[in-house]
Amino acid sequence: MIALSIFLIPLLTSFLLFNSKTGNAAKTALTSLILMLLVAIGGRVATAYGLTGTLSFPLISSIGFSFSLLWDGPAFLMVLLTIIAGLGIVYFSQDKEIHSSNRFYGWIMMMLSAMIGAFLAGDALLFYLCYEWALIPIFFLILKWGHGEHLSKVTMRFFLYTLFGSLFMMLSLLYVHQSMATPSFDMSAMWAAGKALTAGEQGWVFAGLFIAFAVKMPVFPFHSWQPSTYDHAPIQGTMLLAAIMLKMATFGLVRWAIPMTAVGIAENGHWAILLSVISVVYASFMALTQKRLKMMIAYSSVAHVGMISAGILSNTDQGTVGGLFEMFSHGILAVAMFVVYAIIEKRYGHDRMQEMGGIRTAAPAFAFLTFILVMCNVALPFTSGFVGEFLLLQSLAHYSLVYTAIAGLSVILGAAYMLRGFQAMFLGGNTHAFEALSRNEKNILAIAVLLVIVLGVYPHSLLQLIQNVY
């Protein structure tokens, strides 16, 4: 029931918004999100006292498809991320000028609903449905509220590319599904069926799944849709993509790929880990050469997810837990970093870093908060980025120390490009008139920084939540 209501609240809100006036769309969305947060946390507490949050009823019994929602630690964590990121996005944009805002927030809420569905899904087909369905709202968000001269080309590329990937996931899931005596998409049945396949078959099944996830995460060389899409999307869309949407893919690795095809990955999945590791370094190089803030953040995001992917695929406790933790941390960080971008872009009218400078003098608090976020981005200890990234590197080290060393290069390169950007924008003497941050902007950054530090200093509870679930 808990899971169902968290899934339904945003969906219903989106329908409500589509049929309402533009007046207080943001308030409605915020209210709904706060309600979700309360239900989620209350639900988690209630679960501790024995209430079952899960739900399952058959939809198409002939193929074993049921509407089944889980309410375990990882699912809760990702839902929490979705809600928090959603809150951040809506809170941030509530005082912005947005045309036909009711539909705008409607699409956002629908997107959240689809993603929550994917995170909660205890049924492979349901996961796939939500995974695909999430494309539609973001597609309209980009198309209708995006900007830039190549908007339609970029949107088209994004949509087709990600669709292309996820269709391979369908093939893989169907292959596993077909191998059962009594077909069922139920999670445990799928896991068992996947494990029963030969290593060779598992390798192929994994390949299909990984291509889907690799496109969405994205991992080199499947990432070429991402920077331009981030660039053209409205800032809220970019946040949705970076903070939550790509987590569907990494979460898919944890929830579906690893349990089903662990043997296949170990024997025939080296290429995927190699690609992930290459992705980390390659994206760092890309970020190093960017002149624009948004692009730099975009590439740094690619580097982070490459690390998540590599760590998860090396398949140890540290990898799985570290991966989940890093997803959460990166989600919050992504929202915050793009808020920083939006703040600067609004005041300068562009985001070419080399043409800025001295923001620190004008807005010391802003600089302070941003610096902590930058440090989280380069995985400084006592920020949440460190806990996740370190666990992932540990996990990767179990697989190969050489890969760890290569992926670890991002430790150096990340510091180089992040500090280069920070220096260009915030430090230096020349000052440009810089309007003080609004209360909303300040609040959202402060909360993000607080979360980042609290999670970095005391990640224990969160880590306990997502342990030993498999």
Added chain:
Amino acid sequence: MEKLVALIPLFPLLGFLYITFFGKNQSKGTAGAIATALVALSFVLAILVFTTQLHGAHATFVKVLDWIHVGSFQVDLSFVVDPLSSLYILFITGVGSLIHLYSIGYMHDDEGFHRFMSYLNLFVFFMLLLVLGDNLLLLFVGWEGVGVCSFMLIGFWYKDHANNDAAKKAFVMNRVGDLGLILGMSLIFVQCGSLNYNDLMIGGSAIGHLGKWATLGAVLLFIGAMGKSAQFPLHTWLPDAMAGPTPVSALIHAATMVTAGIYLVARFSDLFTISEGASQLVTWAGVITAVMGASIALTQNDIKKVLAYSTVSQLGFMFAALGMGAYTIAVFHVVTHAFFKALLFLGSGSVIHAMGGEQDIRRMGGLKSHMPTTYWTFLVGTIAIAGIFPFAGFFSKDQILAHAMENNTVVFALLMLAAAGTAFYMFRMFYLTFHGEFRGTHEQEHHLHESPKTMTIPLVVLAIASTVGGFMGFPHAIGHAMHIEHALDHFLSGSIELTHSHMSVATEIALALISMAIAGMMILFAYNIYIKKATPVLEDAEINSPLHRLLWKKYGMDELYDNLFRKPIDALSAGLYHWVEQKMLLGMVDGSGDAAKGIGRILQPLHNGQIVTYLLAIIVGLIALIFAL
């Protein structure tokens, strides 16, 4: 009593938080007093903790918080109290509180005063974490934390991009070392299954599970140490780091942070002892650094740059000692070095303060009469570093040399050379600064003054420490009779491998005399050139002799790195971005779309609207089917 250790890092942290969030309303005096008092409080606690270790060393663990527990990976926020860590916290908080006090005066006119004090507090917090952590990961927290503080403090005057560049360079080069440390940790965890000192070394001996990986593990840890402690080839950031305010140079880039590498190697002495190869590497890196640092310092004219290269060189001495197995001696040198180098930096700060920001010793001279306290304390520091009995530097440096003589003659010769150079460049700087005629502008001369009390008190305290600090490590020859020989050695034996020496008393005394004689000769040499002959120092443009130029240009390492790493990496990423990212990958994606359209374009003429064509296609299809079936 040991439980109190948890409070030691807490006080500076509180100071940081308080000044950051509420400091704006406080006057500079109050804020500075709070910051200093909190560190001093920690110092008092550190003394208490230290005394518990005096009577029979034993390691105690104090757990504060559950931190990261994932499967077999179990790491807590937990502190270790043992001789090594208690010694370190003692001089960190001690020297730290003095420098805080000094900063109140030194930074008084700076608009970023509050910021400065809070950063210093934060730095002390992280430095304490580094040495108190009972596992490698917590050490790493402090390790990175001090790195960030170093970044913020080097670039403290952020409006000048030269400072920011130096800060960034320090951070990124440190990160190169950090990668080594991360990999080392990973290797140790994978092979030994734990990162806790207790499992690895103190309570257990899991470090032995490294087996054939021991050398690799030790080398990786040492790479981390190289970055933080500015060892060749990762040393170039330290001289640049002098861009920060002088107290920062004293605290971070002389006394404490840069010795974290020595702490790391000393802490893992069990590992380095079993790996001959790694120890060799440590020795040679140390020797090369010592000689190189000393040689560059001979030609530098910036008072802080000279001290910086001197620090590099002294750190090289310490690593040479570590590599030769003299862990306790290295730590001894860390402590004495902390005293006299902090003193020297603070003294130079006092000079710079008086000179209105001027740092070039060619523009100074004759300051002796204007600032007597600074002069005398600076003299103590200079003698101490030159290695003259009975000042602190003599004891520690001499034992390193003695140990080198026992082990490897080449190392000994090179270290001796570096020591000789040290005496020369220190006195060169000393004479040029305080003696002779004043060479600056009239305006500067007019403003010359002795520094305020907050600045001179720390100088005096440190000067005393530099004078008597060496007594804790009397060599056998002197201390034997009083039963206090190697007091520090014995104390530290609770934590790290003991240094073994088989040297006879006669040799020891002979060596001490020789090294002092050489130092004395060098001092006279410097006196001869700069006081007696008053040879003017060459201006930058006049430096022509190739050797001089090479040294003055710091062996061209900065340019080399620029051409070897920075430029190629920038070019590589720009190239990858243009060719692979934009042309190849995007081209592939868009190309696959064109491919589908291409199929259509090719087939379009077939769909020409003619019934005949369509019929023909049907017939051809039919015939094909007939043959296929």
Added chain:
Amino acid sequence: MEILHNVTINHYLGLSTVLFALGVFGMLYRKNAIIIFMCVELMLNAVNLALVSFSKMHGDTDGQIFVFFIMVVAAAEVAVGLAILMMLYRNRHTTDTDTLNDLKG
């Protein structure tokens, strides 16, 4: 008469095939819509011939009955076809199929 007795099913089938092929080739080579239309009829009649002969061979009447159906359908087709053709001619004043390519690509 001798020859007629030697006519086997294969001969009928051969003839039917030839007729069918003629129809096909006629459709391919002629440009006049009416001729093409007649060629279709020729093909249908070829089928009729085949069906009747098979019917005879199998000794049942199914095939022959089928022929009646085909004839009926063919008649219907003729009616519809001619109507369309007339309309086409009225609008375009030609029955040349080569010019009928406004729809293509």
Added chain:
Amino acid sequence: MVILLISALLGVSLLALEIFKLRRWMMPLMVMAFLAIIGGTFALWGMNENVMMQGMIVMDAYALRTTAVLTILALFWLLTQHQNIEKTGNSSDLYALLAFSFCGALLMTNFTNLVMLFLAIEILSIPVYVLAASNRSSLLSNESGFKYFILGSAASAILLFGIALLYGATGSFDLYNIHDALMSGTIAPLSWVGLAMILTGFGFKISVAPFHFWAPDVYQGAPTPITGWMATVVKGAAIFGMYRLFKGAFDGAMPHLEGILVIIIAITLVIANGMASIQSNVKRMLAYSGVSHAAFMLATMIIPGFDPQSIVLYVISYGISSLIVFSIMNQVGQTAGEELNNFRGLSQENPFSAAAMTIGLLSMAGIPPLAGFFGKYYVISGLISTHPGLTIIMVLTSVVGMYYYLKVIFAMYQKTSIPVVVEENNKVVLSLGIIALVAMMVAVQWM
């Protein structure tokens, strides 16, 4: 039997109504007839096989389901298109022709004898020849009707010759007898040739490569409502008939057949999607997309076993999606034109139409949770273990498919100063269709 009678009488009654000048009763009559047929199928749902007319036709579960599907499509077509038909002025002729065609379509679902098959095809096709040319003043419509007629009757002749040869080889027109004959002993070369010709004939009717060339021309030229009819009811009936024939007579009997079908499907997918991606005329693009959907429908034939669920689901999901799309297409075509540019800015003044069209297109593209996804799902799920290569081609071409559907969606949501404005006269029906597309997820299990 009753069902067939209703459908046959429907056409006659419509003509009669015209005579008695009761045109306004035609539409209700048709609706009632369709509802009666749907009701009939539900009433008979669980019954046993019922062989009728001396083994010429059979009412079995397959026939009932497919009948219901075709009738639902016809009803939905009627509800979305009746205004357009009535606008033409000769609605009675058109309705009657449609009713006859519908009768043929129902016959396609329940024949067991090749004679009935032939009759069904002709009854299905001949009215549609006329319908395609029904816009008498339009040269394109004329051309479309003529091409359809000439090529269609040639294809019928080829099919017929195939039937004759098969009859010669096996001595029967009955599906099951043919199957038995083919299964026992060696297979005569005649039956190979016969099969090839039957396949050609059906390939033409359902329009798969290389027999698809007529489809784009005819679809484009015919009046849009008729195109909708052809793309849904006619194509559905043809594929249902083909399924019955192939599963009934040739299943397991012809060793190479499966391989041949795989090749045909693959070629069709590539050609159709490639051609569709370069079209600027939306209607023509939809025609090519219809060809690619035909390939999917054909693919249900090679799913092992006789499980009509996949084909039934595919036809109805594709049918409803296309009818929605063609309905909007028709409105835009009448006001602005059929080119891609004419769709520009549709969402500004007509958000409902744009949304409906978008949902229809997304469903055709197979985006979950719309019906089109489940259609594709069953096909791919059935083939994944036996023909993984083919499924990969399906997936890749689906992406191309998404590309050209997206082009339309982009155009509709593009901002423009002179947006197209259309009349929205059947929102309710279209909404029902959209709901059906979403509800299919749950309804799948009853198919």
